[in-house]
Amino acid sequence: MVMDDDELIAALAAGDETALHELFTRHAPWLAARLRAALAVPDAEDVLQETFLAIWKGAGAYTPQGRPQAWIWVIARNQAALLLRRRGPDTAQLDEIPLPGLDPAETALIRAEIAAALAGPDGDLLRIMYVQDRSVAEVAAILGVPAGTVKSRAHRARRMLQATLRGTR
Amino acid sequence: MNFPSAPDQRGSSHDSPGDVDLGRVWTAVAAEVWRRSPGWAERAAARLLRSPGLARALVTTPSLLLPWLISTVAVFGIGALIRLGPGQPAVWLVAPAVAAIGIAFAYGPGIDPAWELSASCAVSDRIVLLTRAVAVFALNAVLGLLASAASGAVAALTFGWLLPMTAVSALALAVAVAARSAIVGAGAGVAAWVITVLATETVSGRLTVSVTSSNAYLPYLATAACCAAAAVYALRPQRGFQ
Amino acid sequence: MNVNLSDVRRSFGKNKAVDGVSLELGTGVFGVLGPNGAGKTSLLRMLATVLPPSSGEMSLLGRDPGASAARRDIRRRLGYLPQNLGYYGSFTVVEFVEYFALLKEMPSPAVPKAVAAAVERVDLGPKAKAKLRTLSGGMLRRVGIAQAIVNNPDLLLLDEPTAGLDPEQRVQFRSLMRTLGQGATVIVSTHLVEDVGAACSEVALMADGKVVFRGTPDELTARGQGHSVGDAPLERGYSAVLAEARP
Numbered sequence: 001m002v003m004d005d006d007e008l009i010a011a012l013a014a015g016d017e018t019a020l021h022e023l024f025t026r027h028a029p030w031l032a033a034r035l036r037a038a039l040a041v042p043d044a045e046d047v048l049q050e051t052f053l054a055i056w057k058g059a060g061a062y063t064p065q066g067r068p069q070a071w072i073w074v075i076a077r078n079q080a081a082l083l084l085r086r087r088g089p090d091t092a093q094l095d096e097i098p099l100p101g102l103d104p105a106e107t108a109l110i111r112a113e114i115a116a117a118l119a120g121p122d123g124d125l126l127r128i129m130y131v132q133d134r135s136v137a138e139v140a141a142i143l144g145v146p147a148g149t150v151k152s153r154a155h156r157a158r159r160m161l162q163a164t165l166r167g168t169r
Numbered sequence: 170m171n172f173p174s175a176p177d178q179r180g181s182s183h184d185s186p187g188d189v190d191l192g193r194v195w196t197a198v199a200a201e202v203w204r205r206s207p208g209w210a211e212r213a214a215a216r217l218l219r220s221p222g223l224a225r226a227l228v229t230t231p232s233l234l235l236p237w238l239i240s241t242v243a244v245f246g247i248g249a250l251i252r253l254g255p256g257q258p259a260v261w262l263v264a265p266a267v268a269a270i271g272i273a274f275a276y277g278p279g280i281d282p283a284w285e286l287s288a289s290c291a292v293s294d295r296i297v298l299l300t301r302a303v304a305v306f307a308l309n310a311v312l313g314l315l316a317s318a319a320s321g322a323v324a325a326l327t328f329g330w331l332l333p334m335t336a337v338s339a340l341a342l343a344v345a346v347a348a349r350s351a352i353v354g355a356g357a358g359v360a361a362w363v364i365t366v367l368a369t370e371t372v373s374g375r376l377t378v379s380v381t382s383s384n385a386y387l388p389y390l391a392t393a394a395c396c397a398a399a400a401v402y403a404l405r406p407q408r409g410f411q
Numbered sequence: 412m413n414v415n416l417s418d419v420r421r422s423f424g425k426n427k428a429v430d431g432v433s434l435e436l437g438t439g440v441f442g443v444l445g446p447n448g449a450g451k452t453s454l455l456r457m458l459a460t461v462l463p464p465s466s467g468e469m470s471l472l473g474r475d476p477g478a479s480a481a482r483r484d485i486r487r488r489l490g491y492l493p494q495n496l497g498y499y500g501s502f503t504v505v506e507f508v509e510y511f512a513l514l515k516e517m518p519s520p521a522v523p524k525a526v527a528a529a530v531e532r533v534d535l536g537p538k539a540k541a542k543l544r545t546l547s548g549g550m551l552r553r554v555g556i557a558q559a560i561v562n563n564p565d566l567l568l569l570d571e572p573t574a575g576l577d578p579e580q581r582v583q584f585r586s587l588m589r590t591l592g593q594g595a596t597v598i599v600s601t602h603l604v605e606d607v608g609a610a611c612s613e614v615a616l617m618a619d620g621k622v623v624f625r626g627t628p629d630e631l632t633a634r635g636q637g638h639s640v641g642d643a644p645l646e647r648g649y650s651a652v653l654a655e656a657r658p
Contacts, residue, residue, distance in 0.1 A: 017203075018536075028194065032194075048194045053201055199527035229510070232501050282498060282499065285456075285493045285495070286492075287514060290516075
């Protein structure tokens with residue numbers, strides 16, 4: 001019987017350590033991809049390790065709210081921030097302008113999240129619309145799709161971006 | 170190991186970046202999750218014996234159940250026999266060797282299922298056996314102390330046999346670790362026991378006549394030499410290197 | 412050369428278990444084949460420094476195992492899976508592998524990771540905390556392999572390692588051997604001819620305490636041409652050589 005993530009975390013909290021391996025198998029690949037957007041390989045591996053150890057230790061405190069992946073990502077992001085803070089600003093991969101109200105470590109990770117959320121065709125669409133400042137009709141012509149499709153995809157991409165940014169706070 | 174990429178509904182649909190070694194990461198996670206934390210006794214023993222392996226052998230001695238039962242029966246049995254026996258010094262002198270043989274048998278190739286594997290390890294098999302002897306006597310002495318409140322006979326056994334043998338075997342182990350030689354350690358233990366017995370017998374007056382007579386020295390030396398030889402034989406590596 | 416044996420003999424009373432074996436082995440996977448009583452186990456026991464030779468010269472990992480300090484050094488770099496390995500039923504998989512890692516005098520800080528790596532390598536991760544008494548025969552054999560490889564040995568000796576393994580596990584085992592053989596001398600003693608053919612770059616065939624064949628699996632196969640005993644080419648080669656060796 002295949003357990004969902006909530007069940008696996010509950011099993012882990014109850015002492016079933018084999019559940020941790022299943023969680024790792026499911027989530028380590030996408031976590032690694034996201035972390036690699038902001039971190040070098042050794043750091044990404046360290047953060048992955050600390051993330052799953054934190055999941056193991058913190059499974060008892062998890063209450064199912066329908067978004068276990070978000071819970072996992074928050075742990076990973078916090079571990080990455082800890083690592084970057086320990087390293088100091090010189091060794092972090094940062095843009096020059098930090099986001100206001102956030103330290104440079106958080107900034108790097110949020111940029112990584114946004115980059116991940118904007119990967120793919122929907123992200124391209126938002127870039128054309130807002131960065132290149134094109135109208136819906138112009139975007140439809142560039143992409144070769146109906147205007148209605150452009151509107152609905154833009155709406156979906158904006159919602160995904162909002163959800164991503166909400167998850168970072 | 171293969172780690173399949175997460176399906177789309179789990180957030181990002183990216184595959185794992187090829188340069189992140191997920192196998193290595195999992196091994197590091199597993200190492201922490203599966204790590205066994207040694208108890209205070211094992212940590213102290215590791216420092217004293219200068220060997221985490223010997224310390225582990227010491228604390229796991231009672232958990233190897235069949236050898237533990239056999240050696241406990243041997244140790245209590247020999248102790249009871251010498252308490253009930255004629256009380257001759259020769260019996261007392263031989264007893265540790267008999268106990269050593271009993272423990273060596275209990276934890277030896279016939280009974281210890283992983284004996285051959287242990288014999289191929291860097292930590293000396295003979296010193297492991299000495300370590301087990303200390304564990305057997307020490308734990309049985311504790312049991313004896315607890316039972317002494319209820320029984321005078323057990324008290325006599327504990328104070329007259331188990332506690333002294335715990336001290337003797339601990340001395341043997343300490344010397345073996347320091348000299349890196351089980352034979353030297355066993356010899357030191359036997360010498361300590363012989364001295365203890367003779368001193369006790371002398372003080373109690375039973376040996377006054379025989380000790381002052383030089384004719385008695387040779388038999389006692391011969392007995393001590395036989396005990397030493399018996400202890401070395403008992404701790405021999407069973408047709409192997411040591 | 413990691414293994415250098417010169418006219419090594421071992422007798423038990425009048426029984427000549429090993430009767431003049433000379434071998435020089437570097438890195439790679441080396442198979443020792445032979446019927447029961449051929450002397451394979453006695454040979455491996457001598458290589459594992461569990462048994463001293465009655466005569467002859469041995470050099471293991473460049474050291475003479477006759478000297479106690481050298482023997483200790485050899486044993487730190489050795490991995491051994493005996494033919495009959497008993498287990499401490501109350502130990503878990505991790506505890507058993509860790510115990511022998513400690514007896515091999517691995518540095519304590521390195522032990523947890525080495526144990527985890529060894530347990531994962533033999534695919535026993537889900538059973539890491541299971542008591543040995545609850546495991547099947549094939550799983551116990553894999554535990555034995557795990558303790559043999561935990562210290563990343565330079566000399567790995569495996570006596571009948573695939574006993575109890577199912578066909579898929581035997582395939583994985585052969586793959587593991589090939590990987591380990593890239594950096595170490597791996598000696599596999601077995602009566603399962605097909606295991607040797609698949610994993611070993613070189614093979615010795617023992618009979619009555621002597622090495623009666625040494626060469627590649629293909630060369631052993633070639634010796635079987637025209638021989639009728641055996642279901643597979645390598646088996647026919649094995650039978651042919653044994654038949655020639657018998658008086």
